[in-house]
Amino acid sequence: QVQLVESGGGLVQAGDSLRLSCAASGRTFSNYAMGWFRQAPGKEREFVAAISRSGSRTAYADSVKGRFTISRDNAKNTVYLQMNSLKPEDTAVYYCAAKPADYGSLYLTDYHDWGQGTQVTVSS
Numbered sequence: 726q727v728q729l730v731e732s733g734g735g736l737v738q739a740g741d742s743l744r745l746s747c748a749a750s751g752r753t754f755s756n757y758a759m760g761w762f763r764q765a766p767g768k769e770r771e772f773v774a775a776i777s778r779s780g781s782r783t784a785y786a787d788s789v790k791g792r793f794t795i796s797r798d799n800a801k802n803t804v805y806l807q808m809n810s811l812k813p814e815d816t817a818v819y820y821c822a823a824k825p826a827d828y829g830s831l832y833l834t835d836y837h838d839w840g841q842g843t844q845v846t847v848s849s
Contacts, residue, residue, distance in 0.1 A: 727752045727823040727838040734819060734843030737811055741847070745806040747821030747840055754802040755779075758829040760836055761795060761806045763817035763845075770820070774806060775829025782828060789815075811847045818842040 733745040747759070758777050764770040774795035775784045783795050794807040804821055822836035830836070 727754070727757060729821050729823060729838060729840035731819065731821050731840045731843040734845045736846045736848065739812055739847055739849050741811050742807070742809045743811065743845060745808065745819055745821075745843060745845070747804045747806075749802045749804070749823065755799040756825060757823040758826050759795075759797060759804040760822045760824065760829045760831075761804075761819060762822060762833065763815075763819045764842075765814075765817040768817075770833055772831035772833075773819070775824075775831065776804065777828045778826075784829060784831065786831070808845070811845075813847045813849045816845060816847050818844050 727749050728751045731747045760775040761773040762770050763773050772786050776795045776797050780797045792810045797804040820842045821840045823838040824836045
């Protein structure tokens, strides 16, 4: 099992940037592909971005493509989500998740371990 702790959320204005971090512990971080998901009030949790174990492959939801960047530092056991040009519709709780495989996935059920989430609120 991998323990995951997200940080970096907050209240920002539309057009601002935030960088989320997710620190992992408990197992060998580089053995896991990682994903970011988000859940807005009254909505289902949805895929945001994923990154492979090595960091060589990434994938994004269409809604964030070109604005968000996922990256990882295996030496620091940390995955990041750089969010630029934020919009009010990006407001949600953001979760990181670990998938014991080479490549990430957009399906929640493929991920075995989840963090507690960090709130991102974008005002207009």
